[in-house]
Amino acid sequence: MTAAVRLDGKVALVTGAGRGIGRAEALLLASLGAKVVVNDLGGGSWGGGGDPAIAPAVVEEIRKAGGEAVAETSSVSSWEGGRRAVQATIDAFGRIDILSNNAGIARPRRLDAWEEADWDLVHDVHMKGYAATIRHAAPHFIAQKGGVIVNKSSPSGFGHYSNGAYTAAKEGVVGLTRAAARDLGQFGVRCNAIRPIARGSQMSTDPMSATLEDSEALGIPALWNRPRGLPMAVTPDPQHVAALTAWLCSDASANLNGREVFIAGAEVGLLPEPEMIRTLYAPGGWTLEAFLDPAVTAYLAGDARNRFRGRS
Ligand SMILES: NC(=O)c1ccc[n+]([C@@H]2O[C@H](COP(=O)([O-])OP(=O)(O)OC[C@H]3O[C@@H](n4cnc5c(N)ncnc54)[C@H](O)[C@@H]3O)[C@@H](O)[C@H]2O)c1
DSSP states (O other), X not given: OOXXXXXXXXXXEETTTTSHHHHHHHHHHHHTTXXXXXXXXXXXXXXXXXXXXXXXXXXXXXXXXXXXXXXXXXXXXXXXXXXXXXXXXXHHHSOOOEEXXXXXXOOOBOGGGOOHHHHHHHHIIIIIHHHHHHHHHHHHHHHHTOEEEEEEOOGGGGOOTTXXXXXXXXXXXXXXXXXXXXXXXXXXEEEEEEEEEOTTSHHHHTTTHHHHHHHHHHTOOSSOOOSSOOOOOSOOOHHHHHHHHHHHHSGGGTTOOSOEEEEETTEEEEOOOOOOSOOOOOTTOOOHHHHTSHHHHHHHHTTOOOTTSOOO
């Protein structure tokens, strides 16, 4: 018999919860009994803009279903925005137990056309923004000796054609996750990352599709080289990601801290912690001459194949 998860008495801050995955999470966590702060500035997928009605609409859905929620419309792309979102949670419900970092944008361009503003905004929303909410939630988690953080990384973090700022930011989120697990684990706090795929959200439709079409035309893998993978029997939906988030927020996953989990519809997968797959020792220390030994090249790169040259 599967144990039921209840989150009664828990308070959750979900950023970027006005749409897509964050919205599905807010609805699910509220249905499990958590009081939820729905943070979203209602921006466009390239960032900027702002529709203040997006977050209240999700709150309305939660209330209609009998749950408790409040809306919060700060941009969490700054230290101050992160502080405001956490403070709004404390002001509304007196505590914070769950922090789900979801806010996301993408500004895909090939790297010879990168603009500094694109790079900065993408990093501000994902890296600085997630660090900001974690930073300001941490004192509460430490004081109450418990809390759960769930960050959204991305399969794009493994490498995504013409989407370098996003790739770098989402990989940074994994590093942030590992660091937070180490700093906060001693206080009973857990921090894990999800690499989701979910169709139908604003981000997954609008800015990303062109990069996939371009790379396909060039014969360059747009995303990572997926070593395993089942056929996509089920269209990946935000609800599948929300279910994983709820599990990560529950005691059922108490042993998981500082890890990354992939999910796409019917498939879920735990990623390894970084590991070296081959090591060699040069007793006197490595020199260029030592690297040029054909045996060394064969061992380190013998079976390597540059898959990114494309057809040209
Ligand atoms: N959908 C996917 O396939 C997929 C894949 C990999 C990673 N992700 C990640 O999952 C998260 C959710 O993505 P989604 O597909 O549901 O996107 P979405 O665009 O549907 O939702 C993201 C929400 O974040 C909000 N937002 C953006 N900047 C914000 C800011 N500064 N402050 C507050 N809110 C902000 C937007 O207004 C939007 O409502 C993102 O971090 C995304 O990078 C999604």
